[in-house]
Amino acid sequence: MTASVINVVSFGYLHGAPPNAHLVLNLSEHFRDPHVSPALRYMDANGLPVRQAVLATPGISELICATSLLVDAYDVGPIDAPLTIAVGCAGGRHRAATVAMALADRLGKTGIPVHLEHRDLTKPVVERDGDGTVRPGDQLFIDYMVAFEASVLHTSGCPACGDDQPCEEGEAVWTRFVGLQDRWSSTQNRR
Ligand SMILES: [Zn+2]
Structure with missing residues (x-):
């Protein structure tokens, strides 16, 4: 070496x-x-x-x-x-x-x-097929993705939730994720 x-x-x-x-x-x-x-x-x-x-x-x-x-x-x-x-x-x-x-x-x-x-991890998302403007509702989308990640992270580290026996914290994380997912889906359907 x-x-x-x-x-x-x-x-x-x-x-x-x-x-x-x-x-x-x-x-x-x-x-x-x-x-x-x-x-x-x-x-x-x-x-x-x-x-x-x-x-x-x-x-x-x-x-x-x-x-x-x-x-x-x-x-x-x-x-x-x-x-x-x-x-x-x-x-x-x-x-x-x-x-x-x-x-x-x-x-x-x-x-x-x-x-x-x-070098470029924190640069803004490059819009390749749009005009580069941020659409209303994107913050909701980011919250939804963050909740999704929290749910994946919790489940992968929690034996109870991994075994489909949600613990109290897992239940809360999951409920938040599902709620945000529903809200996001309904904004998508309205477009
Ligand atoms: Zn759990």
Whole structure:
């Protein structure tokens, strides 16, 4: 192992040119996930449902594995220098950020210090088919998605709820999620 530090940078092509890097992974065309609902657009890779959807995309785990083999190859080289890996997708908020997180996690286990940076994670959602204006009701949608995530997180960490025997807290989280889902659905039906 000769790399002194590994920098992993996620970015979105729609926000600018790729950063300088030894390896650039472009996920913008080959790893679209048909199962990612348009709903998830307003969340980013900090949201568990987004990460789950991205990591379940066919080819993504192979890509992460292959990239870590490339890093091993750089590591065998004689020069002790920082290594930078850039991971890009269209907006930089879902696929690239998730893969960068997973890569950093995996590479961190080799013992080399890993520095993870998300260049465009907090940039606004890029509206590719609209006029870029925020529609009324989007805050409701965000609340609904946050409630959805809270419900997924609670259930995955609570043996009672995981076993379909909701605990008191789980019941409250679930009720909030269902309520927001109903409100959101009714705004959709009115449009
Ligand atoms: Zn529970």
